[in-house]
Amino acid sequence: MLTALSIRDVVLIEALDLEFGQGLGVLTGETGAGKSILLDALGLALGARGESSLVRQGASQAVVTASFDLPSTGAVAELMAENGLDFDTGEPLIVRRIVKADGGSRAFVNDQPASAGLLRDLGVHLVEIHGQHDDRGLLNPRGHRALLDSFARADTAAVAAAHRAWRDAQDALAQARAEQDSAERDREWLEHAVAELRALAPEAGEEEILADRRAAMQRGERIAGELQGIAELLEGSDGALARLRQAARILERVSDGHDGLAEALAAVDRALTDAGEAQDAVDRTAEELAFDPAALEADEARLFELRGIARKHRVQPDDLAALAGELGARLDRLESGGAGIARLETAVRTSHAAYADAARALSDHRRQAAARLDAAVEGELRPLKLDAARFRTMVEPMAEAQWSAAGMDRIEFEVSTNPGAPFAPLMKIASGGELSRFILAMKVALAEEGGARTLIFDEIDRGVGGAVASAIGDRLARLAGTAQLLVVTHSPQVAARGTRHLLIAKSHDGFVTRTGVTPLDPAERREEIARMLSGAEITEEARAQARRLIEPA
Template sequence: MLTSLQIKNFAIVSELNIDWRSGMTAITGETGAGKSIAIDALSLCLGERADANAIRPESSKAEISAQFDIRNLPQAQKFLSELLLDDEEQNCILRRVVTRNGRSKSFINGSSVTAAQLKELGQMLIAIHGQHAHQLLLKPEHQLGLLDAYAGHQNLLSAVKAQYNHYHKLQREHANLLKQQQAQAAKKQLLEYQVEELDEFALQEGEFEQIEAEHNRLSHAQTLVESSQRELMSLYEQDDQTVLGQLQHSVQTFSELSTLDKSLEGISQMLSEAAVQLEEACREIRSYGESVEQDPIRLQEIEERITQAMALSRKHQIQPDQLASHHLALKQELDNICSDNARIDDLEHEIAEALHAYHISASQLSDSRANAAGTLNTLITQSMHELSMENGRFAIELSKDADRRPNELGMDNIEFLVSTNPGQPMQALAKVASGGELSRISLAIQVIIANKVTTPTLIFDEVDVGISGPTASQVGKQLRLLGHSTQVICVTHLPQVACSGHQQFFVQKAVNNAQTYTSMVPLDMHQRVDEIARLLGGDSVSDTTRASAKELLSVQSC
């Protein structure tokens, strides 16, 4: 439950500190005093959209802080624990700061969080029913939300939403692939031709470099052989004038000289090793010359393959040595397009299965809604009778549309029907109910829903507009009864509702030094009598209105 609220520089509030109690709290005040400001500030603290215009003039920022006791709220405790924001004493402090530039900061138990996280937690703590709730009551999506809230079948709603999201995801993927398929039809045809052409050529990785080297060797075979033989003659086979002969003579000379000077032994050794290396090189040259073949046929084959490779490389605007890798890339691209086509076939089967699963979950949700609607029809009809609509009847009409395009809320169409006079047929709420009747029906629904939904704090912000007399008295009693199990905060202008509160706050506005200030103070019993008397007498308090106020307080608090 809400235990305290601190407001600084919000709207016409300079600073306001309010301690809250369990039961029903009524908030009354002068017209234009700002009875709903505390509710508006609390909404901001719970994550609603921040607006710099809400900051008090001449102030740089507005700050709102709310403290809650969550000892009996396991869902809120779990949420805080998962975010590592829990408090040992199981208190929860929400804080929101809005600056003049429109930016805001959100905090839970002193730690910075997002506004979305603040809002998610806030929905576990407080439900606010505004004064325009009866207007929302005419909208089918709101009607469906009320029925679902009463039914409490969150697991079925989650299942339908999950099935719908899965189905929708498959649908998007299918649509995207079909779009790609249409765009890639011409590209697929070109790729098939290109891959077929490169498959036929079948150039392997590294092959172009190999045939290029082989072409160089074959095209210069004569030069290679003649040059090798010429050099071999010079090095080894030209009688005593060969390089090897001269080198061997030098070896002999320095070998003899080293006997005279030991320092020449190194030179002698190096020359001897050079002679051995030269002999080995000559043997390699002879072997090479004998192995080189002149093969015109093979040379022609290689030239043709190189020519074809060069032509294909120009065609694909790449280097010849990149043809093999380019070939693989084109094949992969073609395979991807073909696999997309296969995926389309698979998706059509998966979509059919997902749609079937969605219809099963949506049907279960429809059955649950129908069961809850039957009970809700009886309760709301009874409440209408208690709210001075003795002949009123209420019914929820549900129609399951299996051909309806899937959505996350299921297959149901909904309409609230009502009859307010004897003999009058059931008709749509918007066509039958007057403004006052609509307010009473809306309030009846809100009280019934609130009594079923386990939100620890319920706030009713002038939901009793259009209600008076005995009806207002009954509304007050219902809200007080609800306050026995749930914390109820009600902003009201009706004395009958205000008298039903276990406690009451008074909101007043004052002007000081050309500045407007709003205050909100708790009333003791004597002050409550005066305030109820003011509400009864139209701002005129007399002994008569005081007596009436005391009587009303005693009756409504029973």
């Protein structure tokens, strides 16, 4: 609900602060007083194009601030959250728009910068403005399906879920087919790669084992000759051990009775023992380093093959075993792909049928509701002197390519204004006065079925009077029981049904022309309605008639 509107420097309005409440608020005034300026100002706050011509002459900028009370949940709260804007439960929503005289504009929501596009999106849920040039709300076919569903209290969740399941099944099938096609194109390569890897039979960690073993054999090859030379020095015919043994035999013969020679013999014996141990160590090492050249060649060939295939597939050698498993699985899927695609095709057919059943049930429900809505609207047309007019809600099936989460129907409100005339979209065939009355009839029929909670009707009574104007006033008052209404009117019958009355008037101080808005108390209200009845000169008869009009309200 719109609670307050503050306007600064918009065309003829210098400064204006208005408060609004529930019920039916009426705005009256002489032609040219500036009623359209008020609506233009509100339009700015709702994201309308910010023309610099709206800035009052001599001012640097125009500022419009609108305040709304609304629930903490719903479409507005979702839009705020989606756009990262704070919205506190129980706090008003304050929308501010600034338009500069030299061009450009800025927008704020609860003092947070926002785009004009976001203001327009919010405005759809905050205010409906109905006038002769309205292209939103009831005149926009894009919203008719949601209005009918709301009137029908239709549960579209099952259709949306079925549509999502159908689309998911289609996506899975398309992906499987794409993978199958890609695999078929690569079949020859895949078969060769799998055969090659299976023949190679790589194992995780194999490269490191082969590399270590090859390094050990290469080290043995390098020192084998050195070890052989050491062996010859130690135990050859003229080697160290042979000489030590010879020395030991001589010492043994001559050492009796000589302590020094006995010590020398003992030392030579120890040297023989150590040299023997050295020889044993050299022999053991030579044995350990001994290798089969064929084994070295085989290990090198295996190692080069592993590394070559790894480079070919752009992986590390240790990853070849995993790659072999992955490519093998792909080949297996390719071989059995036909069966998998057949299962997915069955899933698509099943989900398609489930969606079609749910959507047809929703279509039947919509057609039944459409008949009730048509009757309700036509019941409102007669008192509005649109007796010859007919209204219908067209529910027609769409091509399968257009089916959506909302169902398989195209829905549009159509009218025929004269007997025998074909039905057509409302905006194309109704005149200005008829258009406003059609909108009122539809809004009354749809009064409790959602939409913005603030409705503005701009001169809905244009071109009518008497009983028709009275009928319009009655229906506006009824509609105000479920929504906040603001009506710009020239009809005393409509003005008399208001619960609040604002007078729009133009003043001139000899230099500057200004538009102002004044809330009227009961006495002032009667005087204004009397003026609307009698014109420039207010008569006592007009005042009496004004009292009679107000009393039933």
